[in-house]
Amino acid sequence: MTAPVRPPRQPRRALHGVLLLDKPRGWTSNDALQKAKGMLRAEKAGHTGTLDPLATGLLPLCFGAATKFSQVSLDADKTYRATLQLGQRSTTGDLEGELFDPRPVQVDADQLAAACARFVGEIDQLPPMHSALKKDGKALYEYARAGVEVERTPRRVTIHAIDIVAWDDAAHTLVIDVRCSKGTYIRTLAEDIGTALACGAHLAGLRRTASGPLRLDEALTLEQLQAMSEDERLSHLRPPEVLLADWPVVTLAADEAARLLAGMRRRVALPDAAQVRVHGPDGALLGSAHITAGQLIADRLLSPPEVAGLAAQRGAPLRPPDPIAAVTA
Structure with missing residues (x-):
């Protein structure tokens, strides 16, 4: 039997610019980067800060000369829309873990506002064990998966604003917009708000909506990118500046x-x-x-x-x- 003839692999090329991607749920940031890099046939590419696989939203991708300035976006303030599930904690702080410690939820709008306000400004956060932060060259989540908890040092971060978007009293879900400095753990913020309300909470959804001056409403999904011609994809590549x-x-x-x-x-x-x-x-x-x-x-x-x-x-x-x-x- 004759082996099928594979089409020749398209050559890579030097491209320079920034693509605003709306990362899908379940994908790692690197998976999304490599997919977009392949569709653009780019030689050199990098992203500007990892989004957890369960998170969605803005992931600026840098190509060629733009990679020289990726640290600027990495250091920039970020904005997230987070959904908190009140009344139950999680072993990982989000939906990946096992739920435990169910508690009644008896809060009103004033209590919600007061709890959120407690965390606006400079605060110290203890990095979660289920995070990519490294200790002795090994990611914390690797220790966590092995059942080992290691000592961590609190980190100073700044939360510029927390705005309550919606509160579903029946479902006990709270939706908030958070504008914060780099390195802020939103799952830790969710747990801290749950503690402040004395009912516990975990992060049920997370979407990054801004990174510095870049906005999610200008981003493309992988499906949109896939459906475009090569020229259309290039038309969405923004200059490095x-x-x-x-x-x-x-x-x-x-x-x-x-x-x-x-x-x-x-x-x-x-x-x-x-x-x-x-x-x-x-x-x-x-x-x-x-x-x-x-x-x-x-x-x-x-x-x-x-x-x-x-x-x-x-x-x-x-x-x-x-x-x-x-x-x-």
């Missing part, structure tokens, strides 16, 4: 841009700034920098091939950034 969208912009003349890309500091008549994004005269992103005592000092620069690649991609309908401030040096 969307990761830096709330940074001031410095625009350099061509000769100054070349010197900056060569690693030279540039003299600018601009105030000190901890972080700016730098563009050439044609609008192309050159990299990130800071300004100290009238000097523009590069932090992360694109390579000449990356700058050229981005210029070539501008033949495709890449979506431009929306800077909050632009100055010319």
Whole structure:
């Protein structure tokens, strides 16, 4: 019998930009990244912070030059919509674990608001055992699955706001929007709110709705991406500077841009700034920098091939950034 002929594998290519993905439930962040990377035939890709398999929502994916700025999105504040099931705890803090300790739920709107308000501001959270945080090179969830509990150090996080979206008194489910700093464990917050209400709680659903300036309502699902042609997929690839969208912009003349890309500091008549994004005269992103005592000092620069690649991609309908401030040096 003749073996079936497989179609030739499509070659990978250098792509530069950011794709906003709506990660499905049950997928790891890396699974979703690899699927999108394959559909775009991209050479280099990375994501900007892990979402648990049970969580859904915004997962910014970085390709090529954009991976140089993925840490910015990783460090950015996040917004989540969380569903809390009151009246019962879970061994993992969410639906993956076994439920235990059922208790009656007798709370009113004022008590719910007061319990949520207790956790707004800077707080210390004890990382859950069922998390990807590592100790001695091993993820905590690996210890937990082996029945071992290890000592953990509380971490200081900031919860900027908790807004109550809905409360179902009959089902004992509370839906909240949480805007918080990186590293905040929403399942731990759910358990803490349940403790504050004296009825226990666990996380029944989680959806990330924002990461820094990026929003879920502009994201695509894997199904939508799969149904598109190759050109349509490319049309949704945003330029790398969307990761830096709330940074001031410095625009350099061509000769100054070349010197900056060569690693030279540039003299600018601009105030000190901890972080700016730098563009050439044609609008192309050159990299990130800071300004100290009238000097523009590069932090992360694109390579000449990356700058050229981005210029070539501008033949495709890449979506431009929306800077909050632009100055010319």
